[in-house]
Amino acid sequence: MEWKLDRTIKKPIYKQIADFIEQGISTGAFSQESMLPSERILAKELGVNRSTIVAAYDELQSLGIVERKKGSGTRISTDIWGVSHKRIPNWGRYMEDGSFLPNLPFVQRIRTEIRRNDVINLSSGELSPTLWPSEQFRTIFTKHPFTEPLGYDHPKGNASLRETISEHVREYRNIDIPSSSILITSGAQQALHLIVQCLLKSGDSIAIEDPSYFYSLPLFQSAGLKVYYLRVDQDGVNPDDVVELYRKHRIRMIFLNPSYQNPTGASLHPSRRKKILDISSELGIPIVEDDPYSLISFNGDNGTTLKSMDENGNVLYISSLSKIVTSGLRIGWVIGPSKVIDRLADAKQQVDFGHSIFPQWAANEFLKDPYFDAHISMLRGELEKRCDEIVKSLDEYLHGEVEFNRPKGGIHIWCRFKSVFNEKQLLEESMRRGVSFVPGSVYGSGKGYVRFTYGRGEMKFIREGISRFADALIACKQQ
Structure with a gap:
């Protein structure tokens, strides 16, 4: 043979x-x-x-x-x-x-179960339907006739929308950038995929937060990247850890979610933001800043983005309308040096010949509408009420069992349980009782963590959802 x-x-x-x-x-x-x-x-x-x-x-x-x-x-x-x-x-x-890896089994299981009508959804990272500006979109569709051409649009995205986003980030994020440095994407995830595929190669080392939403995405492993971790505390990642990872592994890119981080809700301290930018400039390491939540701080303070502090063009800034308007619109964007945006736009055109014109038109009309400010103000207030409700419910039904820091913005709360439990068993028991959550291991943490999303859970069901989860936890302990 x-x-x-x-x-x-x-x-x-x-x-x-x-x-x-x-x-x-x-x-x-x-x-x-x-x-x-x-x-x-x-x-x-x-x-x-x-x-x-x-x-x-x-x-x-x-x-x-x-x-x-x-x-x-x-x-x-x-x-x-x-x-x-x-x-x-x-x-x-x-x-x-196939080289493109599937989602984690926990993620697949949760997405299957939440399609049931009887499940209280405390797992999906999106806004509840009652927080969508549906009525305003109906008004837009009625008052503003759609007259855009229906052919392929500019590779970077609709010119009017990019101009509007340029004004939007200047006003709300203090980022002064021309529209030529903006690429419209199908949400933040497509932006991440384009960056990984176009700017990195198999065998490269990168750094992500731990725990982190990035950990749950198979795209890094699919691309053959070596992933190293930056531990997150109440003030975000420690800049000294970035230097250490660079010395040991020569990391080529850093992926950060600095504001109301998913899943911990932590925000990177201002002094750490500056130091990380200094390190980036000193070592020549690009930073990918994923910023879905900075506009939904409860006190109305939008904070300071890394990109707004970036004087050397080291930061690729990603954001979207998914967490502040509605996820189904599928409008995101990447901001960066023009030559990098040109490269990403070329790749996007190979994938889908550019973004669909209709959602771009709708997003442009909504961002220009005077109602936008009122919507963001409403969203902040409603999310804070939901946050308070889940905090009260956790204290009532899981008192002494769980530790957490109350978020100051965003849509998630990160819980550490004092007793160790079998994640698979707890998830199945919770699903059986009609409530979903995300086990901490999905985000790379150790055992005993859970992420609840109060942004997706309807106000009237949050309390009941935590009650069902508490019952599931008790049942698992007794088995």
Whole structure:
């Protein structure tokens, strides 16, 4: 047998053998008329343990490629070809071998369950429908006729919307930037994907916060990046940790969520912001600033973005309307040096030929509308009420069990439980009782953490949701 195992790669040996046999079946090297090599003979020829061959055959059997009968050996499955006697693609193998990794199992499970109407949703990172400016959009659609051309728009996004966003970030975020330095994206996640795909390469080292929403995204692993972590405390990440990571791993990019961080709700202290920018300039490390929440501070203070302090063009600034207007609009943007924006725009055009004109038009009309200020003011007040409600509910139903810092803005509250619990068991028990949350491990933390989202939970259901969660926790302890 000429084929050899490759013991230098990460792929398990039994999977390599299974792939080799499957390829041999496809090419006809293994005939359907004869039995496949026995476990003992194949193990001897390949120089592996017999148990490895057993695992390889088990893998092929689970995929429906081979049939196994005790005492009779292993042969190609009679059902491997369709009625026309042509080979059916092994879709399971294709899905497994794809370079784009799936979401974490916890994330997939939560997204499946929250579609049920009877689940109180304290997990989704979005606003509740009662906080959407639906009536104002109906007014816009009635009073402002849509006259935009319906063909492909500018690669960077609609020119009018980019001008409006330029004015918006100047007024609300103190970022003075021309529209040519703005790229419209399908929310913040597309912006992150474009940055990773266009500006980094496989094997590069990056730094993200821990815990962090970034941890839950498979895009970094899919791109082959080496991910290192910056611990988050009540004042955000420690700049000294950035220097240490650079010395050890030569990190090439830093991803930060400085204002009302997801999931902890912490905000990066002003002195730390300045120091991190100084470090970025000294070492030449770009910073990706993800800023979905700074406009929804409860006291109305928008704070200071890293980008507004950036004098050297070191910061790529990402924001969107998902957390302050509605997630379904799918309008986000990246701000950065013009040559970088040109590169990202070229990549986006390859993916989707530019953003759809209709949501861009709607977003432009809404951002220009005098109602925008009233909407943000309403949103801050309503989110603070929801935050107060979840804090009171946690104190009432989980007193002595949980520790947390009350957020000063954003839509999430991060809880540390004093007792250790089985995350999978608690999630299943909570889902059974009709309430969803996100286990802390989704964001890279240690055991015993939970993120609740009060922005998505309706005011009247928040209390009931925490009550159901408390019951689920008690039930898990008793098992």
